[in-house]
Amino acid sequence: MLRITFLGTGGSTPTPNRNPSAIAVNREGELILFDCGEGAQQQMMRAKSGMKITSIFISHFHADHVLGIPGLLQTMALQDRQEPLEIYGPKQVDKFLYHLLALGYAGKNFEVKAIELRPGDVVRRAGYEIRVIKTVHTILSIGYVLEEDMRPGRFNRERAIELGIKPGPLFSKLQSGRSISLDGKEIRPEQVVGPPRPGRKIVYTGDTRPCDSVIEASENADLLIHDSTLSEETKEYAINYMHSTALEAAEVAKKASVRKLILTHISARYSDPGGASKLEEEARSMFENTEVAKDLMTEEVGYREGE
Numbered sequence: 001m002l003r004i005t006f007l008g009t010g011g012s013t014p015t016p017n018r019n020p021s022a023i024a025v026n027r028e029g030e031l032i033l034f035d036c037g038e039g040a041q042q043q044m045m046r047a048k049s050g051m052k053i054t055s056i057f058i059s060h061f062h063a064d065h066v067l068g069i070p071g072l073l074q075t076m077a078l079q080d081r082q083e084p085l086e087i088y089g090p091k092q093v094d095k096f097l098y099h100l101l102a103l104g105y106a107g108k109n110f111e112v113k114a115i116e117l118r119p120g121d122v123v124r125r126a127g128y129e130i131r132v133i134k135t136v137h138t139i140l141s142i143g144y145v146l147e148e149d150m151r152p153g154r155f156n157r158e159r160a161i162e163l164g165i166k167p168g169p170l171f172s173k174l175q176s177g178r179s180i181s182l183d184g185k186e187i188r189p190e191q192v193v194g195p196p197r198p199g200r201k202i203v204y205t206g207d208t209r210p211c212d213s214v215i216e217a218s219e220n221a222d223l224l225i226h227d228s229t230l231s232e233e234t235k236e237y238a239i240n241y242m243h244s245t246a247l248e249a250a251e252v253a254k255k256a257s258v259r260k261l262i263l264t265h266i267s268a269r270y271s272d273p274g275g276a277s278k279l280e281e282e283a284r285s286m287f288e289n290t291e292v293a294k295d296l297m298t299e300e301v302g303y304r305e306g307e
Contacts, residue, residue, distance in 0.1 A: 076110065251286055
């Protein structure tokens with residue numbers, strides 16, 4: 001399972017329908033947050049995602065991306081959390097966390113650790129990794145790529161039986177990459193197992209102008225979650241405040257050959273019913289498989305067809 005829940009999809013100013021930025025990723029039962037705007041813990045309650053978060057990855061320190069952390073820490077403390085929590089982010093994440101802890105937002109029952117990241121850094125986890133990418137915003141900012149490890153190739157059962165192998169332990173050995181001996185002959189895994197298959201890959205940009213580093217990092221991603229604060233008619237504002245328009249996000253998606261683009265960080269000026277539709281239409285003129293995120297929307301990321 002790789003499920004993304006959009007806890008907050010709004011820009012700097014929240015609206016009745018959009019909370020500030022926060023995205024929960026559930027990978028095989030492990031829950032991770034990318035950014036944590038105010039109200040994130042209530043959104044988690046509404047989404048019924050639980051709060052057993054292992055890590056929070058911050059893109060930058062603008063208030064709408066981090067002010068949900070104090071309340072979340074305090075709620076975890078009240079729930080008598082025991083497990084450690086890691087908070088990753090750009091330079092000065094340690095100072096940010098120091099002040100939160102000094103003000104008493106977390107209890108003494110669980111450890112909260114700050115880890116500073118820079119573009120090019122890699123956080124290894126069991127079965128996947130999170131890579132840090134450069135983004136372009138008004139302050140120091142980073143984005144993230146979550147990519148799973150390569151998976152074993154498909155096991156050709158019919159071919160194995162043709163070679164005289166009976167279903168059972170020998171199948172398992174070959175599937176795990178070990179050669180076997182049968183009637184004095186060696187049978188190698190590559191005779192019955194196809195080439196390795198890619199895992200799933202998602203990219204979260206945080207706030208950014210379109211940039212080559214994001215295009216390169218997003219190549220062939222299954223899902224790109226990109227800043228789409230404004231429309232082309234307000235592109236001057238997007239440039240001044242270092243955000244992207246919907247069309248620009250779509251251009252990034254097209255250049256990177258991603259499977260799907262989801263637009264987020266939507267400005268409050270598009271809070272009327274047709275506002276988000278306008279952004280979606282604008283992006284789809286460039287990249288068809290585009291959707292504007294809504295609060296509490298979920299997206300299941302599957303493996304590519306045939307893989």
